[in-house]
Amino acid sequence: MFRPMSGNENPDDPKPADVPAAEGEGVLPVEVEAPPPVDPIAELEAKLAAAEKEKKDNYDRFLRSAADLENMRKRQKRELEDAKFETKNKVLKEMLPVVDNLERAIEHAGAGGEKNPILEGVQLVLRQFTAAFERLEVTPVDAMGQPFDPNLHEAISQQESDQPPGTVVQVLQRGYRAGERLLRPALVVVAKAKAAAE
DSSP states (O other): OOOOOOTTOOTTSOOTTTSOOOTTTTOOOOOOOOOOOOOHHHHHHHHHHHHHHHHHHHHHHHHHHHHHHHHHHHHHHHHHHHHHHHHHHHHHHHHHHHHHHHHHHHHHHGGGOSOOHHHHHHHHHHHHHHHHHHHTTEEEOOOTTSBOOTTTEEEEEEEEOSSOTTBEEEEEEOOEEETTEEEEOEEEEEEEOOOOOO
8 A cells, every 4th residue: 555755754764674573572582491409508508618717817827927926026035135235244354354353453463461551552453353243243253163164164284283183272263153154264274183103
């Protein structure tokens, strides 16, 4: 059947018969397989296992970090104590020769047996040094008559003696400790057995 064209129609426009059908029209729906139902208990168990593993890993990292921090604190404390000791050690080592010379002066002057005001002054200075050393926990190393100990004594020579071999028979320079550490070893002469008479 012929239909007259109105003035508004375009001859190029498709006719109603030419219009394609809307998408999905006339097509049969395809059934999609639904995923199998997830077991909620299995899913929760998997999540719990993952959380437990993460917790364990975090706890291990925490323990390692805490141990590293504790080791660092101990190392810093030890380094600080060593630095303090070295500083104190340097000052004390500078003072020890002064004490040695004061002791020698008193020993030499005391041989005369007369009362001397200068000698008394030197003795007073030596007592002040000794008191200062005590406050700083500096103590002399006991060497005379003791068995030779290489950790405390430094042997200069050996001398024939009636003392058992290896015994300190003379102290040439007194040794000192600062606390538990050796500040200066004692310079000593060690006994040795007398040579057999020919």
